Amino acid sequence: LRFLCTPLSTARTTTRSLVVSIQDMTELTRLEQIRKDFVANVSHELKTPITSITGFSEALLQAKTDQEYQRFAQVIHRQAGNMKRIVDDLLLLSSLEQANAHPTMAWTRIEQIIEETVQSCNYRFEEKHSTLSTQIDNPLGYELLCSGMLLTQALTNLVINALTYSPEHSHVLLACQVDDMSATFSVKDEGIGIPLEDQERIFERFYRVDTARSRSQGGTGLGLSIVKHITALHHGNIEVHSETGKGSLFIMRLPRSGSELPRLEERSESL
Numbered sequence: 001l002r003f004l005c006t007p008l009s010t011a012r013t014t015t016r017s018l019v020v021s022i023q024d025m026t027e028l029t030r031l032e033q034i035r036k037d038f039v040a041n042v043s044h045e046l047k048t049p050i051t052s053i054t055g056f057s058e059a060l061l062q063a064k065t066d067q068e069y070q071r072f073a074q075v076i077h078r079q080a081g082n083m084k085r086i087v088d089d090l091l092l093l094s095s096l097e098q099a100n101a102h103p104t105m106a107w108t109r110i111e112q113i114i115e116e117t118v119q120s121c122n123y124r125f126e127e128k129h130s131t132l133s134t135q136i137d138n139p140l141g142y143e144l145l146c147s148g149m150l151l152t153q154a155l156t157n158l159v160i161n162a163l164t165y166s167p168e169h170s171h172v173l174l175a176c177q178v179d180d181m182s183a184t185f186s187v188k189d190e191g192i193g194i195p196l197e198d199q200e201r202i203f204e205r206f207y208r209v210d211t212a213r214s215r216s217q218g219g220t221g222l223g224l225s226i227v228k229h230i231t232a233l234h235h236g237n238i239e240v241h242s243e244t245g246k247g248s249l250f251i252m253r254l255p256r257s258g259s260e261l262p263r264l265e266e267r268s269e270s271l
């Protein structure tokens with residue numbers, strides 16, 4: 001608690017008064033701590049690639065062979081890419097977090113969202129000799145009131161995670177079930193899974209189950225936080241069901257016309 005005492009006297013009166021206010025600092029302290037943690041996390045995340053770029057650019061200046069030159073230049077290129085991804089994700093997150101963030105919503109065909117997601121992920125699947133299949137459970141060509149760009153971004157994050165945290169030659173399913181009220185997207189993988197104790201925290205900024213693994217795959221630790229914000233902007237909700245070693249299933253349910261949904265409760269689909 002913070003006590004504030006402010007003397008109060010006016011020109012007309014000789015009486016001196018004191019205004020005493022008591023402020024509950026719990027929430028302010030919590031917010032200040034979140035802000036400090038965030039700044040520390042961002043600095044730490046950027047420091048890793050910067051240190052690497054600094055070291056390897058010095059080495060590049062002294063490279064003696066073409067092979068050395070190539071190797072050092074490749075590391076610098078990769079680390080610069082990591083930095084770009086972190087900054088891009090931070091900028092997107094910050095724009096999603098603005099109190100007045102109102103993305104442009106338009107009626108969009110669900111097939112189109114799924115197709116664009118597949119297109120943006122396909123080459124990563126080829127690189128890892130894995131397959132991505134899709135399934136849309138509606139023959140009527142339903143539309144959804146959404147920001148197609150943001151929704152594609154959210155689904156892409158989920159699909160790329162599914163691939164990243166799976167071994168080579170694995171399979172990911174991106175599915176959507178639609179009815180008059182809602183569209184339920186799901187992304188299911190056969191990967192390493194997420195321990196139960198981490199499942200609540202993976203949507204937090206920079207939270208990772210295995211930081212080294214995430215970084216080595218080019219992860220920023222911001223992907224699921226972005227997914228959560230995009231889901232909230234569409235008044236939807238998102239859940240994860242996962243078991244270590246058996247894969248993960250992410251379910252995102254959005255109202256078709258943009259009004260609020262009740263919380264997802266039923267855990268209908270098993271892994």
Ligand code: ADP
Pocket residue numbers: 157161162163165189191192193194202203207208209210214215218219220221222223224225248
């Ligand atoms: P990152 O860039 O590290 O992937 P995310 O915010 O997308 O960051 O995810 C947070 C963490 O959640 C990841 O570091 C990983 O530990 C875990 N995770 C996310 N998706 C999956 C998945 N499909 N399978 C296993 N672990 C996952």
